[in-house]
Amino acid sequence: MSRPPLREKPCAFCGRPFSDRKRWNGRDQWDDVKYCSRGCRAKAAAARRRS
Known part of the structure; x- marks a missing residue:
């Protein structure tokens, strides 16, 4: 039985x-x-605190 593909999204800070x-x-x-x-x-x- 195969697994469904994992969802991905970019990190809000580094973009990875x-x-x-x-x-x-x-x-x-x-x-x-x-x-x-x-x-x-x-x-x-x-970074939010510095701004």
Whole structure:
């Protein structure tokens, strides 16, 4: 049995594409996820504070 293709979208901070994870999919959180990593989320928050 083949798996359906994973969804991908670009990170809001660095622009690198990242794919859906099982924990996001099960909780219907994929639409809320914006960043590929904790580091990008922290850097984006720091950039917002500086502005």
